[in-house]
Amino acid sequence: MAHDGLIRTPRFEQVVEAAADIARGRGDEYVGVEHLMLAILAAPDTVPTLELHALGIDPRRIAAAIETTMREPGYLAPSYRARHLDGKITDYDPVTGISRRLAG
Incomplete structure (x- = not known):
């Protein structure tokens, strides 16, 4: 469980x-x-x-x-956005490998 x-x-x-x-x-x-x-x-x-x-x-x-x-072509977006269980949002750029946590 x-x-x-x-x-x-x-x-x-x-x-x-x-x-x-x-x-x-x-x-x-x-x-x-x-x-x-x-x-x-x-x-x-x-x-x-x-x-x-x-x-x-x-x-x-x-x-x-x-x-x-x-x-x-163009299928992959330039960034991925994820919403965490705590409500915060993270943007991830797969090209640069940079993650940025945003207020949510």
């Missing part, structure tokens, strides 16, 4: 680790929502994937579209 009182299920942990594997495999230095989405879409027994199939949507087509977007 996490410190916030929420239980992390084994499926959650598997998807998060799969997202990290996807990010590492691409050479990305972060794990973002796009990596999580690709990990979810790759798992055939997740609720989102099952529901997409039920709607007649092939999850592989969505994954392919996300991967195409991730290969496009």
Whole structure:
């Protein structure tokens, strides 16, 4: 159980680790929502994937579209912004490696 009182299920942990594997495999230095989405879409027994199939949507087509977007020039923003649990915001510039903590 996490410190916030929420239980992390084994499926959650598997998807998060799969997202990290996807990010590492691409050479990305972060794990973002796009990596999580690709990990979810790759798992055939997740609720989102099952529901997409039920709607007649092939999850592989969505994954392919996300991967195409991730290969496009300009995909990586010049900085990454993260909000911490304490409400503070950090900007990180992957080019310079500089992190700057902002008021939040």
